[in-house]
Amino acid sequence: MKKIMGYRNIGLVFGLIGLLVLAAIITPSMFSVNAVISMLRNNAVYVFLAVGMMVVLVTGGIDLSIGATLALAGVVCTSLMSSHGEIPTVVWVLLSLVIGILCGAFNGFVVGYLKVVPMIATLGTMYIYRGLAFLLSGGNWWFPHQISQSYQAWASKRILGIPAILWISAIVFIIAAWFLNYRTSGRRIYAIGTNVESAKVAGIKEARVRFLAFVISGALAGLAGMLFTSNYASCTYSIGDGYELQAVAICILGGVSITGGRGTVDGVLIGWLMMSVITQFISLLPGLSVWQKALQGAIIIIAVFINIAMARSSEKRFLKERGALL
Numbered sequence: 001m002k003k004i005m006g007y008r009n010i011g012l013v014f015g016l017i018g019l020l021v022l023a024a025i026i027t028p029s030m031f032s033v034n035a036v037i038s039m040l041r042n043n044a045v046y047v048f049l050a051v052g053m054m055v056v057l058v059t060g061g062i063d064l065s066i067g068a069t070l071a072l073a074g075v076v077c078t079s080l081m082s083s084h085g086e087i088p089t090v091v092w093v094l095l096s097l098v099i100g101i102l103c104g105a106f107n108g109f110v111v112g113y114l115k116v117v118p119m120i121a122t123l124g125t126m127y128i129y130r131g132l133a134f135l136l137s138g139g140n141w142w143f144p145h146q147i148s149q150s151y152q153a154w155a156s157k158r159i160l161g162i163p164a165i166l167w168i169s170a171i172v173f174i175i176a177a178w179f180l181n182y183r184t185s186g187r188r189i190y191a192i193g194t195n196v197e198s199a200k201v202a203g204i205k206e207a208r209v210r211f212l213a214f215v216i217s218g219a220l221a222g223l224a225g226m227l228f229t230s231n232y233a234s235c236t237y238s239i240g241d242g243y244e245l246q247a248v249a250i251c252i253l254g255g256v257s258i259t260g261g262r263g264t265v266d267g268v269l270i271g272w273l274m275m276s277v278i279t280q281f282i283s284l285l286p287g288l289s290v291w292q293k294a295l296q297g298a299i300i301i302i303a304v305f306i307n308i309a310m311a312r313s314s315e316k317r318f319l320k321e322r323g324a325l326l
Contacts, residue, residue: 052217060260061118070240073225096226104218108211193260
């Protein structure tokens with residue numbers, strides 16, 4: 001019990017459990033197996049965006065261009081696939097990653113090496129990438145009959161009864177947790193977000209770390225673009241509009257600090273589950289669906305206050321323990 005209560009995200013776990021109990025009492029129909037799988041599948045794209053956003057937020061930055069990167073990768077992959085259906089789908093997966101990496105690398109260069117404020121830099125590239133998506137699409141839509149079955153299978157094919165996109169999401173969570181917790185490059189991301197000057201003294205290259213963070217965010221957003229079009233079997237230049245804010249909301253719910261230095265992959269996982277349940281729960285309540293965005297915003301503000309309170313409590317406890325040692 002002591003180990004359980006000492007878990008750093010135990011508050012988030014209790015919050016998720018409370019939310020599940022409330023939803024189960026009011027709308028029990030949303031907890032059938034098919035309903036749960038459908039709910040998670042519909043929100044799976046946010047996994048990639050939220051994990052990438054978390055990496056950037058931990059450095060003290062923000063990436064507002066991930067929704068536009070998603071759209072650009074989705075448009076390029078879908079348009080090429082619709083006219084070259086004989087090419088294996090894995091090629092489009094790799095292409096989406098390359099597009100995302102290039103977009104993220106440009107963001108990382110502007111922020112890391114040109115020292116432009118992340119919010120301003122990625123706000124600009126958001127419009128650039130969205131404009132490119134519009135130009136390349138010509139304003140056209142792609143519908144299910146134009147998208148091959150093998151392309152759709154990357155998201156919809158069931159493995160042990162679970163859609164492939166959820167398996168890919170799980171793999172992303174595992175790789176991200178391993179990278180951030182056990183790789184030197186991952187630990188440097190936390191070092192930059194915690195204290196830039198101390199990190200520099202320790203020999204960590206700030207520009208290089210920020211560049212890497214944006215590349216990771218871009219790569220995951222690009223992959224999300226391909227999987228979005230695969231999951232919904234449709235595409236247009238406007239997909240992913242506003243998704244960057246949803247990714248930030250999931251990170252905040254998951255305990256990620258918007259000032260940098262704090263955040264965990266398991267926390268983002270819990271935040272994603274909470275947001276998925278909240279969205280589904282509200283949509284099933286008569287008369288409350290029109291208030292969905294407002295209620296989500298209120299929950300996010302509450303989560304921010306809780307995160308601030310927990311951070312202050314942790315800091316006081318640390319200072320108290322240090323004082324006792326002295």
